[in-house]
Amino acid sequence: MAEKRKLFEEVGQDTPARTAPAGGMIDANKRGARGAIRAWLMVLFALVMVMIAVGGLTRLTDSGLSITEWKPITGAIPPMSAEAWDSEFAKYKEIPEYQLQNKGMSLSEFKSIYWWEWGHRQLGRVIGLVWAVGFFGFWAAKRIPAGWTGRLFGIGVLGGLQGAVGWWMVHSGLGGQMLDVASYRLATHLGLAFVILGFIAWFVFSLGREERELMQARRLAEVKLFKMSTGLLHFAFLQILLGALVAGIDAGRSFNDWPLMAGGFFPPYPFDLDPVWRNFFENAGLVQFMHRMAGYLLMAFGIVVWLRGRRSAQSDTRFRFNAVLAMLIIQMLLGIVTVVYLAPWQVAILHQIGAVVLWVLILRARFAARYPVQQSIRG
Structure with a gap:
């Protein structure tokens, strides 16, 4: 049985040192x-x-x-x-x-x-x-x-x-x-x-990043910004699917005026095919119109998300949402050029690669909203 120590007993050199707890216990044996x-x-x-x-x-x-x-x-x-x-x-x-x-x-x-x-x-x-x-x-x-x-x-x-x-x-x-x-x-x-x-x-x-770092970062998560960026991600995915419908029927080479379509806001004969549902997949005018309108709405919503992102306390998060907005603008311009020049393969493939870059940048910004990179008070 260990000897009891006095309340004011001086600690000598023979006192056994206690081992400090090791860090990184969350990642131990499973990294x-x-x-x-x-x-x-x-x-x-x-x-x-x-x-x-x-x-x-x-x-x-x-x-x-x-x-x-x-x-x-x-x-x-x-x-x-x-x-x-x-x-x-x-x-x-x-x-x-x-x-x-x-x-x-x-x-x-x-x-x-x-x-x-x-x-x-x-x-x-x-x-x-x-x-x-x-x-x-x-x-x-x-x-x-x-x-x-x-x-x-x-x-x-x-x-x-x-x-x-x-x-x-x-x-x-x-x-x-x-x-x-x-x-x-x-x-x-x-x-x-x-x-x-x-x-x-x-x-x-x-x-x-290490698991312990992610667990700590999640406590600082910007929930509203994360939800908004999730919505932007889903919206971008819908636009990608609409772009595939455009490519599938070469609708990008059908109407080469912008911002109008064949001189009007709405394309001619948008519901010319029977049954009606086929027009949403096979009518070149209607499919391109849907892609254009979704692009405008995506741009508008992207600006709303960016405005919320620039209010983040983390400079890294703000930078990532700045990159999303910049790529949204570039992608919209590529889409317009693709339409105006009847979708040459060089421009069309740049537009598709732009969709990949935008997709990843949105994911990257969303990840920062979920797991912010902590910065010093000075930063």
Whole structure:
């Protein structure tokens, strides 16, 4: 039994020193390879961003229907002989796009669109491989931080679903009188790509800071600003889907005057198709009108969110919302130029990449509202 110490007893040199509590107990034994996983996710992010750009170019070059079969494994090998090329070309000649639009196309012309689509699909395989090697490698080494296994596995599930949706989209243009894929399927395919990109970006932001830091930062969260930026994120997503509908039917090349459409505020014959619901997906005038109006409303709401963001006490948060407003203005100007010049592929692809940049900047600002970067009183 330890000897009782007197109230005023002097502490001598023989008094055992007490061990100070170690910091970082929240992250103890569950930190994992946060830095390495974050780097892996950043590689995936870059690949998905390139994939979106390549997908847009595939659409703009009318290459998406050049491969008429879905072969996830064997399709990685392109035609290696003259006979194989003739076989692929013969399959393409059986679909409406060739018979109604590209009849008489030469084999060399077919090869140019074939390589675009093959590259698009090949990049998808590369993304799947990078994900699988990274995920199962970290999982086997038991280096995934606690609570992150399901999140990282979910990215792979969404990637697999994206491949299936891609074929579902392509299949819509292989029969009937379709010259292109169904616009609503194209919107689904692009929308899912942005969802995947959004999850990856959010995970990259989260892994860039320690769990204890995030828990402390959340106490300073600006709830109203976070909710408003969430609404802006959803609104931007809707605008991206409408943009996909425009691209799906080449509506961007139908009305090249701005701010009017064919000399009026409302486009002519907006409900000319039967049944009426088809006009919201296939009527070029109405689809472009919806995209324009949503763009104006998105810009207006973006300004409202920016005004709220500039009142933040954190300079980092204010800077991020400034970046969102700047990109909103740039994206709106790119949209106007795209329309006025009848959507040349160089400008159209810049507009699509601009949507990716805006999407990530909104996510970045939203993350700052949720987990503010603390600054000193002087700062």
